[in-house]
Amino acid sequence: MTSVPQRHTYYGAPTSSYTQSRQSASYSSQKRKHVTFGPYIVGSTLGEGEFGKVKMGWSKTSSSSMDVPKQVAIKLIRRDTIPKNSEKEVKIYREINALKHLNHPNIVRLEEVLQNSKYIGIVLEYASGGEFYKYIQKKRRLKESAACRLFAQLISGVYYMHSKGLVHRDLKLENLLLDKNENLLITDFGFVNEFLPENELMKTSCGSPCYAAPELVVTARPYEARKADIWSCGVIMYAMLAGYLPWDDDPENPDGDDIGKLYRYITRTPLKFPDYIAPVPRDLLRAILVADPKKRITIAQTLHHQWLQPHLPFLSVMPEEWDHVSKNQELLRQPPQKGEAVNSARPRSNCSVSSTNSKGEKRNSLIMDSSLYSQPVPPQQSQSHAVAMPSSPSPRLRQSPVKSNNRHSRSNSAASIALQAVVDAEREYHATHPPFTSSASTSALQFEVSPHSTSPRLYTFSPTKANQNTVTSLRDSVIIETSPQKGSGAFLIASSLKESPNGTGLPEASSVPTTSGFKAPLAVKAQVPHHGTHNLALHRRPRPTSYHPASCSTFGDTSQAPTSQPAVSGEATTGHTQANIGKSTSQGIMHRDSFSMNKPFVDMQIVAGDLIKSGGDGDTVAKKIHDQVEDADHRVDLSRQRRQSQRYSVVYDKLFGVAQQSEDNAVEDAGPGGSTVERGASGTSVKRDKKRFSIMSIYSPSRSSVDSGSPKNEDKHKRTGSENNPSGSSKRTPSRQESLVNDQADTSRKSSAAKKPEPTKQASTLKEVKADASRKTSNPISKQESLGQSSVHGDGKAEARAEPEANKKNPTVQRSASLKKAAKPTQTRKKVNRSSVMVSSVAAGSTENARPREQSTAKRVIDFFKRRSMRL
Numbered sequence: 001m002t003s004v005p006q007r008h009t010y011y012g013a014p015t016s017s018y019t020q021s022r023q024s025a026s027y028s029s030q031k032r033k034h035v036t037f038g039p040y041i042v043g044s045t046l047g048e049g050e051f052g053k054v055k056m057g058w059s060k061t062s063s064s065s066m067d068v069p070k071q072v073a074i075k076l077i078r079r080d081t082i083p084k085n086s087e088k089e090v091k092i093y094r095e096i097n098a099l100k101h102l103n104h105p106n107i108v109r110l111e112e113v114l115q116n117s118k119y120i121g122i123v124l125e126y127a128s129g130g131e132f133y134k135y136i137q138k139k140r141r142l143k144e145s146a147a148c149r150l151f152a153q154l155i156s157g158v159y160y161m162h163s164k165g166l167v168h169r170d171l172k173l174e175n176l177l178l179d180k181n182e183n184l185l186i187t188d189f190g191f192v193n194e195f196l197p198e199n200e201l202m203k204t205s206c207g208s209p210c211y212a213a214p215e216l217v218v219t220a221r222p223y224e225a226r227k228a229d230i231w232s233c234g235v236i237m238y239a240m241l242a243g244y245l246p247w248d249d250d251p252e253n254p255d256g257d258d259i260g261k262l263y264r265y266i267t268r269t270p271l272k273f274p275d276y277i278a279p280v281p282r283d284l285l286r287a288i289l290v291a292d293p294k295k296r297i298t299i300a301q302t303l304h305h306q307w308l309q310p311h312l313p314f315l316s317v318m319p320e321e322w323d324h325v326s327k328n329q330e331l332l333r334q335p336p337q338k339g340e341a342v343n344s345a346r347p348r349s350n351c352s353v354s355s356t357n358s359k360g361e362k363r364n365s366l367i368m369d370s371s372l373y374s375q376p377v378p379p380q381q382s383q384s385h386a387v388a389m390p391s392s393p394s395p396r397l398r399q400s401p402v403k404s405n406n407r408h409s410r411s412n413s414a415a416s417i418a419l420q421a422v423v424d425a426e427r428e429y430h431a432t433h434p435p436f437t438s439s440a441s442t443s444a445l446q447f448e449v450s451p452h453s454t455s456p457r458l459y460t461f462s463p464t465k466a467n468q469n470t471v472t473s474l475r476d477s478v479i480i481e482t483s484p485q486k487g488s489g490a491f492l493i494a495s496s497l498k499e500s501p502n503g504t505g506l507p508e509a510s511s512v513p514t515t516s517g518f519k520a521p522l523a524v525k526a527q528v529p530h531h532g533t534h535n536l537a538l539h540r541r542p543r544p545t546s547y548h549p550a551s552c553s554t555f556g557d558t559s560q561a562p563t564s565q566p567a568v569s570g571e572a573t574t575g576h577t578q579a580n581i582g583k584s585t586s587q588g589i590m591h592r593d594s595f596s597m598n599k600p601f602v603d604m605q606i607v608a609g610d611l612i613k614s615g616g617d618g619d620t621v622a623k624k625i626h627d628q629v630e631d632a633d634h635r636v637d638l639s640r641q642r643r644q645s646q647r648y649s650v651v652y653d654k655l656f657g658v659a660q661q662s663e664d665n666a667v668e669d670a671g672p673g674g675s676t677v678e679r680g681a682s683g684t685s686v687k688r689d690k691k692r693f694s695i696m697s698i699y700s701p702s703r704s705s706v707d708s709g710s711p712k713n714e715d716k717h718k719r720t721g722s723e724n725n726p727s728g729s730s731k732r733t734p735s736r737q738e739s740l741v742n743d744q745a746d747t748s749r750k751s752s753a754a755k756k757p758e759p760t761k762q763a764s765t766l767k768e769v770k771a772d773a774s775r776k777t778s779n780p781i782s783k784q785e786s787l788g789q790s791s792v793h794g795d796g797k798a799e800a801r802a803e804p805e806a807n808k809k810n811p812t813v814q815r816s817a818s819l820k821k822a823a824k825p826t827q828t829r830k831k832v833n834r835s836s837v838m839v840s841s842v843a844a845g846s847t848e849n850a851r852p853r854e855q856s857t858a859k860r861v862i863d864f865f866k867r868r869s870m871r872l
């Protein structure tokens with residue numbers, strides 16, 4: 001008797017049974033199977049795009065029990081929604097092909113591409129900070145320092161992309177995400193394209209109208225794609241600072257949905273700024289948002305604009321260095337070598353994941369690589385991009401012993417990458433120079449910041465002799481500080497390096513050479529007028545703008561390039577240094593591996609996983625993907641099922657016999673070819689056909705005969721092929737369920753053969769039955785019992801018992817013989833009647849709920865036989 005769980009009372013704690021039930025409930029919920037896709041557990045939906053849903057994912061495996069599983073975003077694309085050679089397909093492959101070649105901290109990282117029979121999964125780095133668009137909406141607008149930092153990241157990513165010969169062509173707020181440290185990530189590379197330095201003009205207008213450069217919309221002429229990307233960056237920068245999009249105040253087009261009007265307005269109306277945007281960023285915006293692409297600032301010039309000076313060292317990291325760093329990051333991600341102890345006691349920086357500095361102050365910092373600090377970072381006013389050296393680097397450095405989760409979750413964070421660039425530069429140096437034998441423990445690097453250098457690199461890492469001894473004694477920590485120093489008017493590239501004890505002359509942190517030659521940045525905060533009362537209601541917020549301009553352009557004159565100049569072109573260059581930064585990019589693209597953007601040339605790992613078919617909202621389990629079940633798994637399943645089926649063997653045997661009979665009728669009706677299996681015994685009733693098909697698909701052994709090439713199945717094929725399909729024309733591959741049931745039937749046959757009763761007794765009984773039957777056939781009254789009579793004939797076992805020796809060894813042959821008899825015209829109708837009963841009871845339900853019905857039907861069959869034999 002089950003105990004009734006006691007209620008939760010006012011005084012008492014939950015009773016034990018209650019607790020137990022709660023526990024078991026939670027246990028069962030824990031045990032609930034995860035939805036998986038390849039090596040990932042699939043979680044909730046992060047967002048939805050043109051191609052489908054983007055789901056959260058966790059890696060199933062982690063290197064140790066302490067490890068937090070890696071989080072990813074999986075863009076799931078249903079394969080059946082991508083027609084071959086369609087625009088959609090091209091877009092997907094472009095995105096994958098481009099991402100494969102991009103390794104930048106501000107470009108979403110492609111982890112891998114997986115596929116199964118239904119989905120392509122683009123596994124991306126997870127941007128936990130969410131959509132940038134929403135971030136701005138929430139804050140209404142960004143503070144200038146934050147906007148500057150994020151814009152520097154955007155420009156750095158775009159610059160890198162351009163250096164690879166790629167243009168994004170759809171840069172907009174909606175295609176920017178944030179990581180958990182509020183670093184920008186450029187995503188959605190569906191419109192990406194490659195350009196060649198000698199012919200970089202493009203014809204296809206892409207992007208979103210509010211962000212698309214005027215030349216894309218108002219002319220049909222080829223455009224310079226990189227300049228179009230810069231325009232979009234300008235719109236984004238404006239939106240960050242203003243909290244709304246530029247040229248969003250046309251009274252005739254308040255919602256901006258008339259693209260023609262919008263662009264007429266853009267090209268004819270000078271750019272306006274709200275009061276709270278300071279002169280320096282205004283200057284940059286005026287330089288970028290120039291309608292004439294020829295007069296528009298280049299990305300290289302943008303990098304050098306005065307507004308971005310605080311982030312110059314970060315912006316100076318060359319594209320090759322990002323690639324180099326990324327390679328090393330891969331190595332760093334590898335687990336430690338066997339025998340290497342994990343340095344769990346490694347000191348962690350207080351400047352790590354959190355966005356507060358050592359004093360606990362909130363800062364607009366970029367990321368820190370937590371595992372790589374050994375000393376607290378000296379408090380600075382504003383750290384934009386700080387990196388640190390490992391305290392005790394070892395030869396293991398490339399295969400870091402630090403567990404990945406101890407590091408910053410974004411392992412290719414800008415900071416760590418910058419760090420890695422430093423480390424790599426040093427390594428290269430060591431590789432090409434003989435080791436220095438000095439025992440000096442000194443700073444590793446001396447930064448030679450050369451703002452006026454003609455080299456595209458603004459600073460170089462040149463290890464001094466003193467630091468060439470051993471890697472392990474090199475450094476305690478190095479911080480590249482790019483913040484403007486109060487009052488100094490100079491940028492400090494600070495280092496917390498200690499002065500060499502042997503007097504190598506390397507300075508202490510505070511005295512590391514500053515970028516004295518740089519223009520002093522403006523004390524932006526001081527200059528920004530406070531406009532707390534600015535009426536934001538006057539402006540609408542940035543709105544999502546995701547439509548293709550080419551398809552909706554209504555601009556009147558499409559033959560002319562815009563010539564209007566909202567910004568004073570003379571002003572456009574004011575304030576930005578004409579340095580060589582980015583020179584290499586503006587002059588030509590970097591060498592890169594050649595790859596096709598359009599070709600579906602993607603290494604997709606084929607994966608299994610019970611990823612849910614997302615019908616409706618996609619968050620509910622609909623059904624598993626059956627066809628990805630491996631053969632081996634299949635067989636394991638079958639044998640398990642077979643064992644389970646033992647107890648139903650008799651029932652199955654009987655059922656099988658009946659079903660087989662039904663099929664046999666159909667085959668005979670269809671003629672010798674036996675291919676028109678859709679026709680029922682009567683050959684007419686569609687309804688009946690359906691039912692019959694249903695039962696046959698569940699029970700028919702002939703269909704399983706074309707199953708896998710296992711010896712057993714081959715054998716089955718030979719046997720059943722001779723029985724039911726002499727022409728052997730059955731081509732339909734059976735479903736797993738069919739095979740499963742066939743196997744069950746096979747097992748039941750074996751077991752029934754084993755349980756075969758004594759033939760002599762049975763044979764005599766049969767003789768009696770036959771005699772009785774013939775008597776009844778001749779008697780009109782016996783019509784009532786015709787069903788029973790034909791049952792006896794239809795029951796292969798009964799027949800088999802009459803021919804014990806011949807058919808003993810092969811129950812199928814025995815069934816076949818009886819079925820041949822059953823197919824005699826005089827008996828057909830009766831058999832049809834009987835099988836109709838069977839079919840209607842079984843096939844009325846779906847295949848899923850067929851099992852309980854099978855049992856009840858079987859029971860009925862048994863009961864029927866029992867009653868019948870009792871009567872006899």
Ligand SMILES: Nc1ncnc2c1ncn2[C@@H]1O[C@H](COP(=O)(O)OP(=O)(O)OP(=O)(O)O)[C@@H](O)[C@H]1O
Pocket residue numbers: 046047048049050051052054073108124125126127128131174177187188190546
């Ligand atoms: N790496 C990621 N991390 C977290 N969320 C993401 C990530 N990538 C995409 N998302 C979420 O999924 C949404 C849709 O993604 P995305 O825009 O890349 O899809 P899409 O199919 O390319 O759509 P579209 O081309 O229409 O913009 C995003 O708006 C974002 O909210």
